[in-house]
Amino acid sequence: MLELEGLTRHFGDVVALDGLSFTVPTGQVFGFLGPNGAGKTTAMRAVFDLVALDSGVVRWKGVPVTSKGRRHFGYMPEERGLYPGMVIVEQIQYLAQLHGVAAGDARTAAMQWLEKLGVADRATSKLEALSLGNQQRVQLAAALVHQPELLVLDEPLSGLDPVGVDAISAVLVEEAAAGRGVLFSSHQIDLVEDLCQSVAIIDHGRLVAAGTVEELTTSGKRRLVVKVDGDFAGAWARQLPGVTISRVEGGAVRLVLDEDTDPQAVLAAAMTAGPVEQFGFERQRLSEVFREALV
């Protein structure tokens, strides 16, 4: 279990982290969400002591993280970085060795990960010869090669095509299933909704929501999806009391109901507007949780 407690960091007048606290359990994929500039990267760098904290502590298994303990973590920084002119398999091996893996094992592990991520055929190329998507796969191999107990990945899915997203997502799920801690950040909320079991949402360096995706998406106000034939813009719902239109999609309106709004009244209003083709409750989208949390 990774615990971030009271992390605070100022850069001049800018508050990057403002007493940020949350816990990342092992054995599940944990999403770290927030708008750009919310402090996600600073928090992740703090785990690796790459940013000096004004106050706060990072614990792993209940103990403050030391430089020795960090050798069992894997890190993929937001700004990807490996040696552009170095042979790929050699640099993955080198990074494994820096994490304490013996030379021979490091080589084997490097080849295995390159294989698994589909870039084994480029193992003896220089990194700079690869496309950006493939470089990202190599970067992930670099974070995983030493079998870390905890993976910290900063925006691992950004800039990838759907095939790449699937490949990397599969690896994250697998690692979590093997009992490791997987913390990854993203600002593409819809992409991570299916991937993670729990999330923490931060803004302005502070935690605004945290919990399992299940809890977060089933709590809060009720949502109705209604489709009335002939009224694709959902004009019928605009004047209803106690109802807010959250979005209109393919002729169906997504409505957020206040506590005391009666769904039957909404149905009646829809029927007067025209034939009702669709009517049903739906759980919140994670992006809605996110937007509401940031308000």
Add this chain to the structure above:
Amino acid sequence: MRYVLYGVVVALLALRLWRHRRARALAADAPEPGGAVRPGRLGATLDKLGGDIGLVARREVRERVRGRTFRVGTAVILLAVAAAVTIPVLRKGGESHQRVGIVGTLSGPLRASIVATGPALGTKITLVSEASLATATRALTAGRLDVVLVGTHRIVVDQSLDPTDTSTTALLARTISASVSLQAGLEHAGIPPANALRLANPPPLPVQSLKPPRHDQTARTTAVYGLILTYVLLTQFGTWLLMGVVEEKSSRVIEVLLSTLRAAQLLAGKVIGIGAVALLQAALIVAVALGLGAAEGSTLIHGTSSLEIVSSLLWVVLGYAFYCWVFAAGGSLADRQEQVQSLAFPLQLPILFGYIVSFTALGSGQPSELVKVLAYVPPTAPFAMPVLVGLGDVSWWQFALSVVLMLVATVAVARLASVVYRRAILRTGGRVHLRQLFARAA
């Protein structure tokens, strides 16, 4: 010229062999997963250094030695060294044989007296009889003759002789001019030729000195080569270090590295690794210079005491130990590769200054007051102190004092540089200025 050509051929062959072996090593290395990487001998030694620093150092050595810059650079330097050692030998070989054309007849004793001047001038003299002045002049122009003696009344040379010209030909022309004139005069005055020969070529008086020579030419020459070596290695490897640090920072691999390494470990590994490559290159250069020199009997190397060579190498090492930190810290201030030049230049200025001042002093043969002071100032001591040694102008305790000052300064610079490096290496978004680093600390 022959030897230079041999040198070029040998260097190119070595380069080919190196590339071939490397290609084979890579091919053998690549396909099988689980095949352990074959570390180079230097790499294996660094492995024993232990831990992360050894790993970092080993990577530096492997990547640098493989790089084209190193291989081509080393080949060029070795060729230059080979040429510097060989060419003077060849030129000396040319000059060591002087051909004197004789127009008209010359008495036996006169001929003997001309040939006898050879050893004193460090040359061998051959007399060539020429049929006429015209053929002699043609031979002179074509370079087949060095000096032409016309009867006993005129000497002809190709190029007008400057009074300060100390070439063998000039010395020979002057000697013959005086001795032949005197001897011919004596013979003309009726003194028997054998006596005239003795009178015109009296045995020189021995010269006794109260003190040993102030400095000998060989030590000075060693110092010249030491200076050049120090200059080339410091600027080259300093710049490499700077570029290596900039590469890690600008490619952002630094974050991955520092997520498991401490900044001080990374820095130490880089400094040691690149230093090992520098030392390897320096040793190679010195070995080639000494080897070639011994084989060809070059006076550049011959007679150099091992003390002078050790002193030169010591100052190369001390100079690197001092400057490596400066360059590494300089590199951490950059943000992009393009800033390498603008960062390297100011750091190279003290090196350039020390080099030029010291070289001038060596050329004049007299150490200036400035050099005597600079020999104790750490940034310039790697240049100035070997010059004092070469000019025989320093005692052992002065030398030791300079070394101690250098070591103290190196420790101080290393500490300061580590602080700068640690604070600057993770700062991105523009060049870092020292003011920013220390303002935050305050």
